C-alpha cells in the first residue's frame with residue numbers, strides 16, 4: 001500500500017487549491033494560502049429563534065471565495081477537492097458529535113436545472129459519509145429562489161425568505177439533531193428559515209455549519 005501511495009504521489013502530485021503549489025497529500029492546502037482564510041469559529045449572533053448557532057471554517061475571501069464561486073457559477077466540479085482538507089482540520093467537531101443527520105440548504109428547482117448539482121453537496125457529502133454521518137441531499141426542498149437579498153435589511157431578508165423551504169415528505173426528522181450545512185453564511189436569514197422548517201417538522205435541534213462567512 002505504501003508503495004502504491006508513493007507512486008500515486010509521483011504521478012498525481014497533490015497541489016494547493018489556492019496557488020497550485022505542490023503540497024503533501026495529507027495537508028491539502030499550503031500554509032500560506034490557508035492562513036489567509038482559515039478562521040474557524042462560532043458566528044456572533046448566529047443563535048436565532050430556530051438555529052442553535054452556526055459555525056464556519058473560513059473567512060469569505062481570497063482563495064476560498066474564488067473556489068466557491070468557481071464551483072457555484074463556473075461549473076468547476078473539480079474544485080470540490082479543496083473542501084475535505086478544510087473539514088478535516090475543523091477544531092470543533094467534538095461540539096457537534098450530537099448531530100447525527102446532515103442536511104444541506106437546497107437549491108431551487110430552476111437552479112438545479114441550470115447548474116445540474118448543488119455545490120453544497122460537492123463540499124460536504126463525501127466527507128460527512130466518511131465521517132459516519134448520514135447525509136440527506138434532498139432532506140429539504142426549496143420552492144422558489146429568493147429575490148435578490150443584497151439591497152434588503154436584515155429583517156426584510158427574513159421576510160423575503162420565510163416559508164421558502166419545505167421538508168421532503170419522505171424524510172422523518174422528528175427528534176433528530178440536525179447539522180444544517182451551506183456554502184456561505186451572510187446574514188443568517190437563509191439558515192434561520194431552513195432551521196424553522198426543520199423544527200416545524202419535529203427536529204430536536206438544528207445547528208449550522210458553513211464553509212465560509214464574511215460575518216464575525
Ligand SMILES: [Zn+2]
Pocket residue numbers: 016017018019020021029030031032033034
Ligand atoms: Zn497555496
